[in-house]
Amino acid sequence: FSKLRGRGVWRYKELIAGKYKNIVSINEGNTPLIRSSNINDNLYFKFEGLNPTGSFKDRGMTVAVSSAVSLNYKTVIAASTGNTAASAAAYAARAGIKSFIVLPKGKVALGKLAQSILYGSVILEVDGSFDVAMDAVMRLYKDLKVVYPLNSFNPWRLEGQKTIAFEIAEELGVPDNVIVPVGNAGNIYAIWKGFNELVKTGVINTIPRMIGIQAEGASPIATAIVKGKDSPDFVENPDTVATAIRIGKPVNWQKAMKAIRESNGTAIAVSDSEILDAQKTLARKEGIGAEPASAAALAGYIKAINEKVVDKDEKTVLILTGHSLKDPDSMTKAEAKRILVNPLHMEKIILGEINGSNS
Template identity: 55%
Template sequence: MIMRCVVCGKEYPADEIIYTCNECGSVLEVLMETEVSKKIFEGRKWNMWRYKEFLPVDESKKVSLNEGGTPFIKCNNLSKDLKVDLYVKVEGSNPTGSFKDRGMSVGVTKALEFNVDTVGCASTGNTSASLAAYAARAGLRCIVFLPAGKVALGKLAQAMFHGAQVLSIKDNFDKALEIVTKFALGGYLYLLNSVNPFRLEGQKTIAFEILEELNWESPDHIILPVGNAGNISAIWKGIKEFYESDFIDEKPCMIGIQAEGASPIVEAVKKQKLDIKPVKNPETVATAIRIGSPVNYPKALRAIYESNGTALSVSDEEILKAQRLLAKKEGIGVEPASAASIAGLIKLIDDGYLDHGERVVCVLTGHLLKDPKIAINACKKPLEVEPDFNLLKKIIG
């Protein structure tokens, strides 16, 4: 097992704490050789550790809250309305309510292997919530840097409740990440943002589960929200690993969805570029993807280009409309960033990008109650009435 720069190709030993390439400054990826039959997974518990041979940590030291094994649901009502074969991967069912738990399970396990005593991250919310829980599980000190006033209350409460030291930075996420990275490079903490290549190894198991749930057939498209761009990179890596293991015969197109107020990757894809122009003051109601300078953009662009996929942006209005639609049509409640994938799907259909009958998987990254204020504001207030049966009968009709 080694780490390799995704841009210049320089290799590094996997037992070295390093986050980016010393030569060109780009992000790293973990490479490991795994030769197993897919039959090895049969009979194992349905969580992400059923794929332990593909995870670059010692399973005997794993820090786990039984993450993974999330619901994979065929959306019959939306499939009929949108004329596609739609499935959703409900990552909000992970222990702390988001896909981040997969990455933190592997990342915090790696922290124990490195014998560190403190872990840290910058976060728009979900990362801090997840890291705080897994650090508590491992008995490690946890420090998180959050952009002041920009984190949904559900996520902030989780980080604090699990015992993290929470520092509110009077700036945006990108500045918070810059600061926590300085602490990491100074040896004060082990950084578990998605710039850490081991964290993404946990998140690639989303791809493994999708493929196994589809009886080892690839969907035509996988659509997901993009913030710091780790998840689209991880899922594509998982797809390729199962393809190279001859578990599947085809690969899907990867489609990344960003909010209009934070869409540097979309702009790069429009121009077929290999780099991005950061957004200085990103703004969107979808706080989980309110990131103007995604550190994993090289991996994300590679995933999109290699898979013949695309990226597009959606408005806050489209995101909130899709959030309500998913809840009312399928009974699935997600935070705004998750609904970006559904908003993107609808836009792709309206634009004629997707054909009728194509099999599509939308990744729903976080639970509805991560951002309860948005959900409450989207609904009518409860009607206060007297406890009178006849009166209530008239109202109900």
């Protein structure tokens, strides 16, 4: 690591496969690894919400869009639950090429949709889940050779995302556990691949256990892992408040199950109420705002400790994949005191709050 120069994803360019004539970057990566101050001393948050468009997707998008441009593509496409769309839209704009995004209508968090509008993508909405949008993109890019696909079956996406592992190893060494929310299942594999490559090059000599978290209503991989099955049963109508991971048919399920099993890890399903509680805990105990899918990692950590799958003395990193501002509706679900006041008489209310005598 000491020989590397620069910051962010391209700091690790020697470890990123592929050749790129042009690099399309918005200074992604180099996200903070924040140590927990009020939950557990051995817990760290890798806050991917601080990437240029507010999610880890930017790490993959800088590499994939650089690849598209290097291959002279003028058009890109991605199916998305929202974050891939926002990221694809931004990087395509930066590259000066056209982007199409395919979204499940009515199931994308407001912040993400707003980003895609702002960055100028053409938005195609389908009546159906992400899985329907994904199938459509898989069919389309094979027939329509002029569009370059930016979903995570594109290997360059995962090449960029594996730098999450590099940054963790460089800053912290090798933790005992890395906990990752799982949707289309590319990211957990990418991070595992990153740690493995560091072992192969002799930088580290062991890898963390990879623990995948899914929402109960969209948990094909967690169910298969818990039941010890070789392959998942896909979920026909996935549902969860964590719309980012509302996916029933993860494209990268094989890769994710390999990463989990070969790292001696596991997968856990958490309920929507556990996710929303964890989102609030993270905000109110640590001052960190993450979207529900990301908070699922904390919900999973709490469950893993309760079920003695993880020990509280083990060094554990949660990947907080996206920023809370992505999903304003989920934030406003947390209960809050909002009091209509006479501006001239606020003193009594404030003192009442401080002394606990208002309620």
